[in-house]
Amino acid sequence: MRLSTFLTGLAASFAATGTAFAQDLPIIGQPVDGKLGFQPQATGIMQDVVWLDNFLLVIITIITLFVLGLLLFVILRFNQKNNPEPQTFTHNTPIEVAWTVVPIVILVFIGAFSLPVLFKEQIIPEGDVVIKATGYQWYWGYEYVDEGVEFESYMIGAAEGNMLTPDVSQQLADAGYTDEQFLLATDTSIVIPTGKVVVVQVTGADVIHSWTIPAFGVKQDAVPGRLAELWFEVDEGMEGIYFGQCSELCGLSHAYMPITVKAVTQADYDAWLSETKVAQGIVDDSVQVASAD
Known part of the structure; x- marks a missing residue:
């Protein structure tokens, strides 16, 4: 994937953030000013x-x-x-x-x-969901290996010079966030089902990055030319939004390379996956309706 596929990622963002379940999810894995200790343990x-x-x-x-x-x-x-x-x-x-x-x-x-x-x-188990995460300067590209879905994930506000402007505040609000999630929220999000084993294949396209979600207890360097793996299983009942960051110094905008994961129920995940496939033209809408019947 390259930067030129941004429109594909933008189309996926509406599927990833526009549905009701995404807007109603609580924010669980988020750093809090002045607090000590770990984030809630979701895995x-x-x-x-x-x-x-x-x-x-x-x-x-x-x-x-x-x-x-x-x-x-x-x-x-x-x-x-x-x-x-x-x-x-x-x-x-x-x-x-x-x-x-x-x-x-x-x-x-x-x-x-x-x-x-x-x-x-x-010890990596067989994944119910397999996602390939590729680190770029300075954003993440994602591919759902078994589904054909792929998109890129940019920090909300990256296009405005990483500044919290009124336009960026509106973008955050449209995605279901507040100004408190600035520097954390992305325009597209990984969506995963709770209670299922998720395997993330991690690599880098240019320099070394690192894919990290503190609430999941996972961190893996994204090294160009190598494909590493990590896995996690979010507990059922822990549906919500979890934030992470690139944790390997990777250049000028390293601090503006966040990760957003939305953990949802299996039914909501299936709905998101179907909508995203239609939005990306992987499955025709008429085929989706026929399969639902």
Whole structure:
């Protein structure tokens, strides 16, 4: 796909953002000013990542308190006042063995819990929906591999110099967003069904990009000449809009290369797919009506 196919992407945008289900979706995966912590966990992968993060926080807190306690003990027990004559020993074999073996045991213990989470992400299952995401400077191109649907996704406001103008505000409103979603929302969106395995094939067309959705717990570099894969399954009941960003420095407009994913029910996904195929001329409208009958 090239920039010249923008009209195809524009046609798809009306199918992707113009239907009622798209307008009514809540915004779930969005960064919030002044907040700490993770975005809502919409997938099992992200739930595992958050659990692992909390688990490691407990371990590192224990280690930090232990080291702090040792430091305070040494300060109080071995200061010049309590030890006017310093000791002359140079090493302590039991302590040296302990501070070598104990960290190894801790790392093995952490690995026993972290590696399964990593392997879960790296073992790609068969996808119910397969999407190819191609990074360009500075937008994303998408292809639904098994459906023939393809379109490009630009940040709303990119054509106006990445500035929030009254015209851009109107574009955001027409797409069902507010000014708060400026720099996050795109003119077209990936639409996926909840409760289904989605496999995303990621590559780059010019430089290295990175396809990332924080609420899904996925991130994959888009390297030119290589086709990498990631997968996720959005939990049923988590229908909504999720935002991401290119997460690999890719040039002048790297900061203006967002990602928008709309997770919907299977019925709404089927409706969107049918409308998009008609809008792109993949399926004739009369054929769609006949198949519906």
